[in-house]
Amino acid sequence: MQRYEVAATVVEHQRRAPNQYELILHAPPIAQTAMPGQFVMLRPLPTHAPLWRRPYSILRANPDKGVFSVFYSVQGTFTELLSLKPIGSTVQALGPLGSYFQPVRTAKRHILVAGGTGAPPLCFLAARLAPTLQPDERLWFLIGARRSDLLVGVDEFRALGAEVRIATDDGSRGYKGYVTDLLQQALEEPIPSAVYACGPNPMLQVVSRVCRERGVPCQISVDAPMPCGIGVCLGCAVKVALPEGGVWYKRACAEGPVFRAEEVIWE
Amino acid sequence: MGVTPDLRVSLGRLTLPNPVMVAAGAFGYGLEYRDLVDIAQLGAIVTRSLTLAPRMGNPPPRVVETPAGMLNAIGLQNDGVDAFLLEILPQLRSYGVPIIASIAGETVEEYTHVASKIDRAEGVAAVELNLSCPNQARGGMEFGIEATLTAQVVSAVRQATTLPLIVKLSPNAGDLVSIAAAAVEAGADALCLVNTFPGVAVDARERRFRLATKVGGLSGPAIKPIAQYHLWRVHQALPEVPLIGVGGISSAEDALEYILLGAHAVQIGTANYIHPTLALEVIEGIRRYLSEHGFDSVEALRGALLDS
Numbered sequence: 335m336q337r338y339e340v341a342a343t344v345v346e347h348q349r350r351a352p353n354q355y356e357l358i359l360h361a362p363p364i365a366q367t368a369m370p371g372q373f374v375m376l377r378p379l380p381t382h383a384p385l386w387r388r389p390y391s392i393l394r395a396n397p398d399k400g401v402f403s404v405f406y407s408v409q410g411t412f413t414e415l416l417s418l419k420p421i422g423s424t425v426q427a428l429g430p431l432g433s434y435f436q437p438v439r440t441a442k443r444h445i446l447v448a449g450g451t452g453a454p455p456l457c458f459l460a461a462r463l464a465p466t467l468q469p470d471e472r473l474w475f476l477i478g479a480r481r482s483d484l485l486v487g488v489d490e491f492r493a494l495g496a497e498v499r500i501a502t503d504d505g506s507r508g509y510k511g512y513v514t515d516l517l518q519q520a521l522e523e524p525i526p527s528a529v530y531a532c533g534p535n536p537m538l539q540v541v542s543r544v545c546r547e548r549g550v551p552c553q554i555s556v557d558a559p560m561p562c563g564i565g566v567c568l569g570c571a572v573k574v575a576l577p578e579g580g581v582w583y584k585r586a587c588a589e590g591p592v593f594r595a596e597e598v599i600w601e
Numbered sequence: 602m603g604v605t606p607d608l609r610v611s612l613g614r615l616t617l618p619n620p621v622m623v624a625a626g627a628f629g630y631g632l633e634y635r636d637l638v639d640i641a642q643l644g645a646i647v648t649r650s651l652t653l654a655p656r657m658g659n660p661p662p663r664v665v666e667t668p669a670g671m672l673n674a675i676g677l678q679n680d681g682v683d684a685f686l687l688e689i690l691p692q693l694r695s696y697g698v699p700i701i702a703s704i705a706g707e708t709v710e711e712y713t714h715v716a717s718k719i720d721r722a723e724g725v726a727a728v729e730l731n732l733s734c735p736n737q738a739r740g741g742m743e744f745g746i747e748a749t750l751t752a753q754v755v756s757a758v759r760q761a762t763t764l765p766l767i768v769k770l771s772p773n774a775g776d777l778v779s780i781a782a783a784a785v786e787a788g789a790d791a792l793c794l795v796n797t798f799p800g801v802a803v804d805a806r807e808r809r810f811r812l813a814t815k816v817g818g819l820s821g822p823a824i825k826p827i828a829q830y831h832l833w834r835v836h837q838a839l840p841e842v843p844l845i846g847v848g849g850i851s852s853a854e855d856a857l858e859y860i861l862l863g864a865h866a867v868q869i870g871t872a873n874y875i876h877p878t879l880a881l882e883v884i885e886g887i888r889r890y891l892s893e894h895g896f897d898s899v900e901a902l903r904g905a906l907l908d909s
Contacts, residue, residue: 336636339877377875382669382822382851387875428637428877559664561671562874564637566629568675569664583658583678601660 337431337564338363341424345401347417351483354407355417356393362400364429368392370459371555371592374404374429375563378415388412389560389587391455391532392430405454405486431563433592435459437466438528438551445474445520446491447541449513449533453477453487455555456532460487464494472497474520478513478537482506514540521548531555535600542595552595558586573599606891607898608884610644612843612865613790615727615765617699619644620899621856621884624847624870625703625729625769626650626675630689637877641696642884644866648685650705650731653715655681665802665811670821670849671871672800674814677705682715686722694724701767705731709744709754713761720762728764730755730789733771733796745771745796748783759788767845769793772831778838791843793868795831798824821871825849829862836863836904851879853886860887863904 342361350356364374375387390404408417419425435455437444444463446456456475464473475491478501485507491498499516500508509516514537521527521544531541532555545552558570565588574584574597581599584590608619622645628634631646640646658678665672679685682704693700702719706712712730719725732745732754744754755768768784770777772795781792797818802811828848836844846859847868856867872879887899896902 339637380876384666385669385671385821385871385875386666559662559666561664561666561673561871564633564874564877566627566633567664567673567874568658568678569673571658571661571663571675571678573660581657583661 335430336367337429338367339426339428340364342427344419344421344423344425346421350405350486353409354405354486356403356405357416358401358403359425359427360401361427364427365395365400365402366397368395368402368430368458369434370462371434371455372430372432373455373563373591374402374427374431375560376404376416377426378412378419381415384412384415386561387426387428387563389431389563391555391591392458393454394458394461405451407451428563432587433590435530435553435555435592437463441526441528441551442470443472443474443525443527445476445517445527445529446496447513447517447529447531447533448475448477448487449531449537450479450484451486452531452533452537452555456530457487457490459530460491460494460496464496472525474499476501476513476516476520478502478516478533480504512540513537514544517541517544521545521550529553529595531595538595538598539600542598542600545595553592554595554598555591556586556593556598557591560587563587573601575599606888606896607900608888608891610866610899612767612845613765615699615767615790617644617866619884620860620864620866620887621880622647622701622845622866622868623873623880624868625731627870627873630685631693631700632689634873634877635696638881641698642881643698644884645699645701645726646693647701647703647729647868649679650677650703651679651682651685651715651719652677652705653682653711655679655684660813662811662813663817665817667800667802667819667821668823670819670823672802672812672817672819673797674812674817676814682718686718690722690724699726700724701727701729703729703731703769704758709757712754713757716758716761720764725764727767727790728758728762729767729769729793730758731769731796732784733769733773745780746774748779751780752783752787755784755787755789765790767791767793769796771796772798772827777831778835781835781839781842785839785842791845791865792835793845793847794835795828795848798827820848822849822851825855829859832859832864833862850883851876853883853890856883856887857890857902860899860903861906865903
């Protein structure tokens with residue numbers, strides 16, 4: 335797949351929650367080719383510290399307008415530099431990168447499971463998936479966060495007609511507990527389902543196990559430190575089981591970030 | 602002004618179209634960047650270090666960002682020399698860019714076996730001996746920090762291939778100059794210095810090392826002054842030996858500094874991750890500098906530091 339290195343123009347920093355923003359960037363080649371689950375590597379300024387670009391999942395993309403957006407929370411030097419970019423200035427953007435979610439067309443229910451900051455790629459997936467659903471296919475969104483003000487994407491999913499279930503660690507909204515409990519409950523219902531998940535690795539590990547136990551196809555988007563994002567440095571190693579037997583390290587940035595859950599070996 | 606500078610450089614028997622290469626491990630096997638970078642314009646591509654059998658590498662986390670740098674402990678993950686020769690090399694050589702195969706091993710026999718396979722292949726311009734990887738349990742850097750062992754592996758590889766031989770040195774040697782001299786004595790055509798510096802990073806909140814292997818190799822802008830110091834010292838001691846400078850280059854100016862300190866050529870490592878087209882910009886920047894300052898070749902600028 336063709337990747338593009340572009341100077342993306344800042345269109346807007348849209349405040350979504352305290353300290354959390356949707357950054358809208360104008361970069362037609364990326365906006366026109368990005369698929370849900372893919373990401374971009376951003377560099378607000380050519381600094382030596384921070385040195386690396388940072389990966390951001392694409393939250394939405396509008397090919398007609400040539401814009402795409404990512405979600406960021408201001409915490410640390412890099413995101414401060416990003417937040418200070420004025421409208422009309424440019425950010426170096428490399429993308430679209432990595433693998434993407436592939437809707438399971440035999441499923442009658444598509445369950446998108448987000449934990450922590452994992453919602454953005456699932457919002458993009460839902461936006462592309464919803465218009466293609468048959469009348470007997472349903473869209474579910476299960477989201478978990480530490481507190482209610484950290485929940486992302488609830489309104490978007492409701493607007494798409496999804497069944498939304500919420501879990502917070504402190505019980506400030508919805509079920510008090512983990513989003514993986516909500517998934518267990520949802521899978522009690524005997525509907526042919528497919529699961530698409532993004533969130534912290536411990537959550538993905540549980541999601542993978544729950545799905546395996548019930549024979550539910552599951553795709554997960556994993557997180558790993560990523561110096562390059564383009565498959566060169568081998569820093570973002572993910573241990574996988576090979577179809578021919580044995581194990582190997584695959585790259586979260588190239589073969590991933592979206593993997594079939596049964597492929598990934600958790601340690 | 603008005604000079605069209607000659608960017609060609611010769612490192613002994615190895616002639617390159619310009620002095621800017623991409624470093625081992627920082628450009629994959631060579632093809633990974635082809636949709637983003639016109640790789641035919643590079644001075645040379647040094648491949649990821651190749652070993653006799655595929656290597657899985659170290660467990661994650663393998664990389665961590667540090668101030669103006671990064672630590673890596675990849676552990677030489679690669680698909681093995683045979684996969685490179687069969688699957689990558691035929692495509693890579695169609696670009697016409699000089700290809701330098703970096704080789705690594707745990708024993709002298711592994712180095713020579715890999716070198717002889719590369720010697721039989723078509724389209725490789727030179728071999729770079731990685732005697733300096735800090736991320737191997739055995740071999741690698743062990744060979745590069747002791748003069749007798751360095752001489753032993755270099756002369757064995759020298760007999761396994763007729764290709765120009767570059768030896769990449771570790772900055773961990775007690776006396777880098779004596780290692781450098783031993784490598785040249787044993788048949789190295791050129792030296793590349795330096796590889797990464799060993800380092801650790803700690804997560805105080807979790808009270809853990811940030812790398813699974815604890816120790817990794819430091820690279821990036823943070824190491825430039827010490828890498829340049831090592832290059833300059835070796836150049837002073839061995840002024841006739843072609844040297845390749847590597848460590849922290851992230852602009853044309855950085856590359857010019859290495860040339861002024863005595864480097865025949867340079868390699869760009871970590872910066873490729875952040876700025877994939879940097880090598881091409883460095884080539885252009887060197888061309889502009891030579892032209893603006895009236896130097897007709899890279900050779901004319903080399904070592905041209907004013908003393909006072």
